[in-house]
Amino acid sequence: MAAFFSPSPDRLSIADISKRNIAYTLIAILLVTLVYSVFLGRRQYFKSKTYDPADSYGSVITEFANNVAKTNGAVQEGFAYLISGVVEEKEEFIRWSDSLASHPASFTQLAKRLPAQDVDIVARFSTIENLQKRMGDVAQKMFAEYETVGNVDLSTFEEFELLVDQFATQSDSLQRILNRRFLDADRALQLENSLVEQQLAWMAVGGGILILIVAVLIHRSYFAFSKNRDDALKRIGESEERFRHIFENEPHITQLIDVSGNIIEINPAGKRRLNLAEGKYNQSLFQFVDKKFHPELDRKLTGISTGCGPIQLDLVLLSPETEPFETETTLVPITSGQGDMFTILVISIDVSERIERENELRSQQNKLIHANRVNTMGELVSNVAHELNQPLTSIVNYGFLISMYADKTADKDFSSLADEIQNESVKASEIVSGLRRLVSKKDTPQTQTCLNTLVRKSNALLSNDLMDEGISLQECLDEHIPSVECDPVQIQQVYINLARNAIEAMENVKHRPKQLQVETRVNADGEPELVVRDNGTGIENTDMHHIFDAFYSQKTNGMGMGLAISRTIAESHGGRLLVNSTVAEGTEFKLILPAKLRGAA
Amino acid sequence: MNQSIQKVAIVDDELGIRKSLSALLDAVQLESFTFESAEDFLATDSFEQFDAMIVDFRLPGISGIDLVKRLRDAGLKIPTVLVSGHGELEIDHLLQLHPDIKFLKKPFRPAELFAILGVEIGKRVT
Numbered sequence: 001m002a003a004f005f006s007p008s009p010d011r012l013s014i015a016d017i018s019k020r021n022i023a024y025t026l027i028a029i030l031l032v033t034l035v036y037s038v039f040l041g042r043r044q045y046f047k048s049k050t051y052d053p054a055d056s057y058g059s060v061i062t063e064f065a066n067n068v069a070k071t072n073g074a075v076q077e078g079f080a081y082l083i084s085g086v087v088e089e090k091e092e093f094i095r096w097s098d099s100l101a102s103h104p105a106s107f108t109q110l111a112k113r114l115p116a117q118d119v120d121i122v123a124r125f126s127t128i129e130n131l132q133k134r135m136g137d138v139a140q141k142m143f144a145e146y147e148t149v150g151n152v153d154l155s156t157f158e159e160f161e162l163l164v165d166q167f168a169t170q171s172d173s174l175q176r177i178l179n180r181r182f183l184d185a186d187r188a189l190q191l192e193n194s195l196v197e198q199q200l201a202w203m204a205v206g207g208g209i210l211i212l213i214v215a216v217l218i219h220r221s222y223f224a225f226s227k228n229r230d231d232a233l234k235r236i237g238e239s240e241e242r243f244r245h246i247f248e249n250e251p252h253i254t255q256l257i258d259v260s261g262n263i264i265e266i267n268p269a270g271k272r273r274l275n276l277a278e279g280k281y282n283q284s285l286f287q288f289v290d291k292k293f294h295p296e297l298d299r300k301l302t303g304i305s306t307g308c309g310p311i312q313l314d315l316v317l318l319s320p321e322t323e324p325f326e327t328e329t330t331l332v333p334i335t336s337g338q339g340d341m342f343t344i345l346v347i348s349i350d351v352s353e354r355i356e357r358e359n360e361l362r363s364q365q366n367k368l369i370h371a372n373r374v375n376t377m378g379e380l381v382s383n384v385a386h387e388l389n390q391p392l393t394s395i396v397n398y399g400f401l402i403s404m405y406a407d408k409t410a411d412k413d414f415s416s417l418a419d420e421i422q423n424e425s426v427k428a429s430e431i432v433s434g435l436r437r438l439v440s441k442k443d444t445p446q447t448q449t450c451l452n453t454l455v456r457k458s459n460a461l462l463s464n465d466l467m468d469e470g471i472s473l474q475e476c477l478d479e480h481i482p483s484v485e486c487d488p489v490q491i492q493q494v495y496i497n498l499a500r501n502a503i504e505a506m507e508n509v510k511h512r513p514k515q516l517q518v519e520t521r522v523n524a525d526g527e528p529e530l531v532v533r534d535n536g537t538g539i540e541n542t543d544m545h546h547i548f549d550a551f552y553s554q555k556t557n558g559m560g561m562g563l564a565i566s567r568t569i570a571e572s573h574g575g576r577l578l579v580n581s582t583v584a585e586g587t588e589f590k591l592i593l594p595a596k597l598r599g600a601a
Numbered sequence: 602m603n604q605s606i607q608k609v610a611i612v613d614d615e616l617g618i619r620k621s622l623s624a625l626l627d628a629v630q631l632e633s634f635t636f637e638s639a640e641d642f643l644a645t646d647s648f649e650q651f652d653a654m655i656v657d658f659r660l661p662g663i664s665g666i667d668l669v670k671r672l673r674d675a676g677l678k679i680p681t682v683l684v685s686g687h688g689e690l691e692i693d694h695l696l697q698l699h700p701d702i703k704f705l706k707k708p709f710r711p712a713e714l715f716a717i718l719g720v721e722i723g724k725r726v727t
Contacts (some may be wrong), residue, residue, distance in 0.1 A: 386659075386686035390615045393684075393708035397621035400711035401628055422710065429708045545661035574694070 023221050026214040033210065037203045044196045056115045057182035063105040064178060068171045070096060071132055075164055078139045082146055090143060097136035100129075107132070115185065124174045131167040138163055253317070253327070253348040256334075261285040261301055264343060273350065275321045285346065290316035290324055306335050306342050317348060325352040365461060368496065371489045375565045378436075382568065383550040385432040392432075395425045449488045451520045451530055451593075452477040458495050459518070465503055471514040478521045481528050484593045486573050491591075494566040494577070498532040498589045501562065504555065505536030505587060523592065527575075530591040538583040547579065566591075606652040606680070606718055612636045612665065613657040613684075618707075622655060625711055629720045639663035648672065651679055653718060658685030658692065666695055673699060682717055684709065 074096035081089035100106065111117075111125035138160045142152050247254060253270035257263050261284045266276065274288050289297055293315050300311050311331040316324050327348040335342045403418035459473060466473055484491075499516065506514040517533040539547060546552045548567045553560030563577075570577040574594040581587035609631050611622050619635040626633040634651070636642040639660050656665040663671075669681055678701070683692060686707045696702055703717045 389686035389707040390618055394617045394621035396708045397625045397711055401624055404628055425708060426710070 023214065023217050026210070026217060030207070030210050030214055033203075033207055037200070037207065040203070041200055044200075056113060057178065057185050060110050060113055061175070061178050061182055064107070064110055064171075064175065067103075067105060067107060067110070068175070071135070071167065071171075075135065075139075078142075082142065082152060093139060093143075097139065100132060100136060114181075121174070121177065121181075124170065124177070128167065128170050128174060131163055131170060135160065135163045135167060250347070252350070253346075255285065255346040255348075257285050257344050257346055259301060259304070259342070259344065261297070270348075273319060274317070275319050288317050288319070290318060292316070300331060301344070304331060304333050304344060306333050308333060315348065317350075323352075325350055326355060327351060361460065364457070367489050368461075368493055371493050372565075375490075375493065375569070376561050379550055379561050379565045379568055381432075381436050381438075383564070385436045388432050389429055392425045392429045396422050399425060446485050446487060448483045449486050449491065450483050451481055451491075451528060452479065454488055454492055455495060455518055455520065455530070458492050458499070461496065462499055462503075465500070466516065469503055469506065469514065471503060471506060471516050474515060474517045476517065476519040476521075478519075481520050481522060482595070484528055486593065490569045491573070491593075494569050494591055495530060495532070497562045497566045498591070501589075502532055502534035502536065502587070505534050505538075507536075509536055526595045527592050528595070529593075531588060532591075533586065533588045535586040538585055538587055539579070539581040540583060544579070544581065548577070606631065606720075608632045608634065608651050608653075609718070610634050610636060610642065610648075610651045610654040610679075612639060612642050612654065612660065612668065614638060614660055615657070618657070625714070629715065631718070631720070639665065639668040642668065643671075648677055648679065653680040653682070655682045655684060655714075658683055666692065669695065669699075669702065682714065 074093050077089045077092040077096070080086065081093065103109070107125040107129040111122045114121065138156065142156050142160055145156060146152050247265075247267050250267050251269050253273050254267040255263050255270055256265040263283055263285055266274070270276070286294060286297065293313075296313060297315065300313055304311060313329050313331070315327050315329045317327050318324050328351050329346060329348040332345040332347070333342050334345055399418050399421035403415045403422070406412075406415035406418055455475065455477060459475070462473075499518070502516050506516070512535065515535050517531075519529075519531040519533070521529050521531070523529050543554060548563050549560070550564040551560040552564075567577045570591055570593075576592045578590045578592065579587065580590070609626055611619055611626075611633055613619050613622070613635075614637055619637075623633045623635060636645075639656075640662055642648075643663075656668060658665040660668070665683060665685075669683065672679060672681075680701070682703045682705055683695075684705045684707055685692065692704055696704060705713060705717070
């Protein structure tokens with residue numbers, strides 16, 4: 001049941017969706033930032049690993065010092081040879097001198113290994129190497145002089161010494177420069193490293209802040225989402241409650257069935273009407289439908305789909321306790337949320353009582369029509385009889401006079417002829433009276449009748465006419481009015497006659513609201529009265545004397561029998577029918593019935 | 602009704618009835634006065650002069666029965682014959698109240714009327 005009435009899945013607003021998008025975007029940015037940070041960090045790390053200017057300076061300085069030291073060592077060997085004449089010393093020197101050209105850490109080679117190539121330093125390296133070579137060459141020359149002459153030319157020796165001095169000066173100077181460069185590079189490296197560290201630290205802080213913001217946003221949008229969801233659930237719950245309430249209190253038989261007709265749910269009114277025990281409704285709708293209607297219901301259920309609107313059909317339903325009853329049934333397909341699954345709401349309105357009421361109304365109308373016909377006939381004959389009786393009375397009178405005069409003149413034959421005129425006239429009158437007796441309903445059933453009930457029943461018959469003419473009906477009914485013994489059909493006919501006349505009298509009323517008043521009351525003499533009042537055109541004085549006469553009508557389509565019949569009915573009940581009218585203001589008819597039925601009929 | 606009846610009022614809206622009844626009363630030497638309606642009758646001040654009245658039950662305006670009721674209510678007990686083409690229920694009621702009022706159903710035989718008025722006509726009633 002609950003799942004069925006849930007009208008739709010959770011609905012989130014556009015705002016919620018855009019908030020979620022923002023959160024996703026931020027998360028993406030965060031991820032990109034993190035990846036980039038890692039990339040930067042890694043690059044920095046490898047950069048410092050693969051290329052360290054301080055390190056290169058260090059190795060160059062070390063080898064530079066080695067080279068200088070070896071040179072100094074060789075020079076010492078050379079001097080030692082010249083002083084001692086030990087050949088090994090000379091050979092050491094020669095080995096050093098020969099290796100200069102192919103030395104891997106020669107000064108020019110070292111210069112190429114420097115991290116920063118600068119022309120001045122490279123030149124200095126070349127200068128030192130030149131000095132080295134010249135020292136080698138001058139030393140060879142000294143050795144040759146020493147070996148051939150046994151003495152070294154002073155000028156050559158001085159040249160050598162000068163070279164050694166220059167070498168020492170130049171190498172010291174370059175050594176200092178290299179040391180300084182090494183320190184500079186080291187400091188720069190330190191600086192760069194600390195800068196990278198700083199950058200990484202900032203990145204970490206920025207990342208942290210971003211993470212925080214994203215976390216807050218996610219948190220907030222989650223709560224907004226969950227609040228929305230709670231609200232939506234609450235709304236669904238409320239609407240569920242409302243639907244449930246309607247379903248429970250729907251006065252007609254209301255069921256929920258599946259497409260094959262199985263009852264899923266039925267409301268209390270339906271359980272009562274179909275006489276179902278509590279909880280025991282896992283049956284098919286078809287069990288409660290008259291067999292004759294099965295094919296139609298089956299067809300409708302097959303044809304039904306989610307897209308189509310409500311389907312109407314007439315069904316006769318069966319209940320184990322009562323007679324089968326006619327219903328006007330409506331099938332409403334209802335989607336239950338997922339795909340093509342749907343259920344059908346079946347509302348059956350029991351129209352049996354309405355049909356019965358309509359039949360009753362119709363039979364009452366038929367009775368009235370019949371009574372009207374009989375009464376019209378009766379009134380017609382009665383009036384003809386009355387009118388014939390007048391001249392017949394005169395004929396009898398004249399016949400009597402002739403007979404009287406004939407007696408005086410002793411003309412017996414003449415007298416008897418005049419007597420015959422009288423006799424035949426009386427016979428004619430009797431024939432007319434006989435005809436009247438034939439059509440008049442002498443033995444109408446007299447029953448105790450409540451005038452108020454009679455008026456209300458009749459008003460149901462009049463309601464269409466009243467509505468068509470735009471007339472408002474006012475009922476002032478005395479609830480304590482005693483019942484009258486009468487023929488209810490006849491009295492109803494009088495009332496309907498009077499009411500119809502009133503409606504017609506108001507046909508041409510334009511500038512005031514049309515009102516029909518019906519009043520029942522007990523008059524001063526204790527007699528029950530029925531008063532019908534209209535605010536129509538009224539009756540002209542010249543017409544007033546004739547309105548109860550038969551065949552007297554102001555209406556173009558009237559027979560002029562209505563009021564004549566009404567008066568006859570009133571009088572046949574021992575009552576009276578009175579009229580009171582003012583032209584242009586309205587007319588009042590008053591039917592007065594006797595308080596108690598007269599003793600003998 | 603007593604023998605001293607001389608003047609009779611006839612109240613009937615039918616001219617034919619008024620004429621034939623007048624002729625009938627003339628024939629037995631009774632003086633007749635005709636009125637077309639109850640209103641006409643009431644318009645004459647001197648009802649007392651009438652020894653009897655013949656009134657049609659159904660009259661336009663004030664009906665015959667209402668006329669009789671009014672006169673009785675006013676204390677005027679003029680001997681009365683009500684005539685009507687119908688057998689009216691209301692008449693039964695009135696006759697029960699005032700047994701001296703007579704009723705004749707149209708068409709009645711003149712002898713019946715004379716019998717009520719106490720007129721000797723020396724004529725056999727058939």
